[in-house]
Amino acid sequence: MEKYFEIFISSFKDYARYVGNEILNPHWGNYFFWLIGISLFFYLLEIVIPWRKNQALIRKDFWLDAFYMFFNFFLFSLVGYYAFSNVFVELFNDFLAIFGVENLIAIEINSWPVWAQLLTLFILRDFIHWNVHRLLHRVPFLWEFHKVHHSVEQMGFAAHLRFHWMETIVYRTIEYIPLAMIGFGIQEFLLVHLFALAIGHFNHSNIKVPLGPLKYVFNNPQMHIWHHAKKMPHNYGANFGISLSLWDYLFRTNYIPHDGRDEPLGFEHVEEFPDNFKDQVLYGFKKERD
Numbered sequence: 001m002e003k004y005f006e007i008f009i010s011s012f013k014d015y016a017r018y019v020g021n022e023i024l025n026p027h028w029g030n031y032f033f034w035l036i037g038i039s040l041f042f043y044l045l046e047i048v049i050p051w052r053k054n055q056a057l058i059r060k061d062f063w064l065d066a067f068y069m070f071f072n073f074f075l076f077s078l079v080g081y082y083a084f085s086n087v088f089v090e091l092f093n094d095f096l097a098i099f100g101v102e103n104l105i106a107i108e109i110n111s112w113p114v115w116a117q118l119l120t121l122f123i124l125r126d127f128i129h130w131n132v133h134r135l136l137h138r139v140p141f142l143w144e145f146h147k148v149h150h151s152v153e154q155m156g157f158a159a160h161l162r163f164h165w166m167e168t169i170v171y172r173t174i175e176y177i178p179l180a181m182i183g184f185g186i187q188e189f190l191l192v193h194l195f196a197l198a199i200g201h202f203n204h205s206n207i208k209v210p211l212g213p214l215k216y217v218f219n220n221p222q223m224h225i226w227h228h229a230k231k232m233p234h235n236y237g238a239n240f241g242i243s244l245s246l247w248d249y250l251f252r253t254n255y256i257p258h259d260g261r262d263e264p265l266g267f268e269h270v271e272e273f274p275d276n277f278k279d280q281v282l283y284g285f286k287k288e289r290d
């Protein structure tokens with residue numbers, strides 16, 4: 001028991017030190033400055049080539065979303081996710097050890113060229129995320145948390161990271177075993193993470209960049225806006241792709257009936273959904289919602 005407690009405390013300190021260093025020492029592998037850089041890049045595009053030209057530059061909930069970006073990207077990990085997950089991994093490994101299993105590695109991809117490893121990680125992880133995203137829509141209890149992301153009524157790049165921290169826990173827990181099977185732990189490669197961050201920002205941006213045939217592979221604002229549409233075609237929605245649109249085309253959950261530029265966004269009674277961080281976070285935990 002003491003072991004787990006020590007892991008928790010030391011992880012917590014490690015991460016606090018890490019975030020402090022990240023902010024104080026700009027360098028190429030620095031998440032904090034990449035988040036700012038990628039955000040500014042898409043914000044600049046929204047200013048120069050806006051899709052909805054009449055949308056305010058400081059759109060509805062811009063600052064709320066900006067706060068979510070830093071909360072979900074840094075603070076949530078700092079406050080405990082990193083520490084909790086290290087304890088979880090240790091517990092899980094100890095549990096496996098009971099059965100004489102040392103690790104879960106089924107395919108050793110460490111011997112592959114780096115580009116092949118990164119590509120495998122990116123594609124596999126995105127497919128897992130596509131499935132988890134569908135679960136968030138299908139399971140009523142999870143949907144109550146996912147509503148935070150769908151409460152966006154005016155779309156812009158910063159809406160990408162407006163989501164409940166419970167989502168991080170659900171995604172990370174489900175992806176853990178399959179990724180461990182190919183030898184990846186919770187630590188991700190910076191490149192894959194930043195690439196996914198950039199595509200996520202892109203999907204939510206108020207811009208139109210025609211992708212040509214690549215639209216069948218990569219998610220994009222013209223597709224993702226329909227994922228946020230108030231009126232959805234099926235009960236559970238469509239266009240669940242995170243980075244890749246490929247899964248939606250393969251499994252026929254794609255849906256772009258016409259140009260969704262001015263489509264009303266949200267869900268039924270979105271106007272009754274809380275409009276501040278605290279109440280949005282508490283919403284999913286409430287038993288009674290009228």
Ligand SMILES: [Zn+2]
Nearest residue numbers: 133137146227
């Ligand atoms: Zn969704």
Ligand SMILES: [Zn+2]
Nearest residue numbers: 149160204224
């Ligand atoms: Zn979205």
